[in-house]
Amino acid sequence: MDEETECPECPAGIPEWVMTFADLMSLMMCFFVLLLSFSEMDVLKFKQIAGSMQVAFGVQREDKSAMAVPMGTSIIAQEFSSAQPDPTPLNQVQQQTTDTSKQYLDIKDPAVEDAENKAEELQEALKTEIKEGLLEVSTIDDQVIVRIREKGSFPSASSKVDEAFMAVLTKISDALNQVEGRILVAGHTDNIPIQTREFASNWILSGARAAAVADTLTERGSVAHERVEIRAYADNRPLEPNDTPEGRAKNRRVEIIVLGDRGANAALNDAAEPAGTSPVQ
Structure with missing residues (x-):
């Protein structure tokens, strides 16, 4: 051909395929943004x-800061x-x-931790008696409780400490002399009423037993008198229901409570309550 072939004129505007491509890219970008929003970087x-x-x-961890100046553990870097x-x-x-x-x-609460340390000391000192089932040592808040079961400690319906148990109380007093804190001796009974010539009610029996234990701790065990006070609760604070012989046996007890600061304040509040009010639980 003698004449040059002319290129046809391009249509006005952008090609039609560009819109389809742009829509596809927008959809893919939205898809990956959604994937990123669903992910969590912990x-x-x-x-x-x-x-x-x-x-x-088997990769060994080394703490390069071990030779640095000791510092407290940060609560932020946990x-x-x-x-x-x-x-x-x-x-x-x-x-x-x-x-x-x-x-x-x-x-940990420092007061509770201190009570736990005292309880461990008492458990170590009285481990033989605990193993024989004569005693229990436990903690409640900042208080340490040495629980004396009726088994082997008092004859039935009596406030006289069994002679064989005197040695155990002396050992308890030696252990109490190694720890600080006021001491509350509390007597408890079951709910079976008692009315004898010596004890007209469970109140009197529980108080007499608490007094007998406190007297032994201070007179034979040399626990300072000013550290000790007694309480009588009768059947008002049972550990177990009183509907079985086993439950009643657990409720007949004397508790030696080593008070922390909070426990001492609570004991003072109990003592300050007017007559007729119930003890603070």
Whole structure:
């Protein structure tokens, strides 16, 4: 052909396929934005998983800050709690950690912790009597309770301490002399009424038993008199229901309570209540 072929004129505006392509790109962008919004980035959990993988594959963890100046554990940085560094035969200082997944610090009440320490001391000193079932040692808030069961301590319907149990009370008093705090001796009975020439009611019996224990602790055990006071509760604070012989046997008891600061204040409030009111539980 002699004449050059002319290119046809392009239609006005953008090509039709551009709109379809733009719609497709917009849809894909929305799709990936939705995927990202559904995801959760938990850095702490990732660190815990990474640490578990290190332990599983034998990767040794080293605490480079073990030689630094000792500092308190931060409540904010909760993924790691410091431990006592131990030297190794290779002259390296490493920390022994137990729970790598622990997220929160245990913050104990100092008063409760002090009561638990006192209870451990008393349990160690009286472990033979506890094993024989004569005593129980427990804690409630900042109070330590040495519970004397009726078994082997008092004859039935009597406030006279069994002679064989005197040695146990002397041992209890020696243990009490090793711990601080006011001492409350409380007598308890079951709900079966008593009316004898010596005891007209369970109130009198529970008070007489508490007084007998307190007298033994102070006179034979040398516990300071000013530390001790007594209470009589009769059958008003049972440990178990009184509808079985076993339950009534558990309720017949004398409790020696080592009071913390809160327990001492509560005891004073109990003593200050007017007649006719019920004791604070």
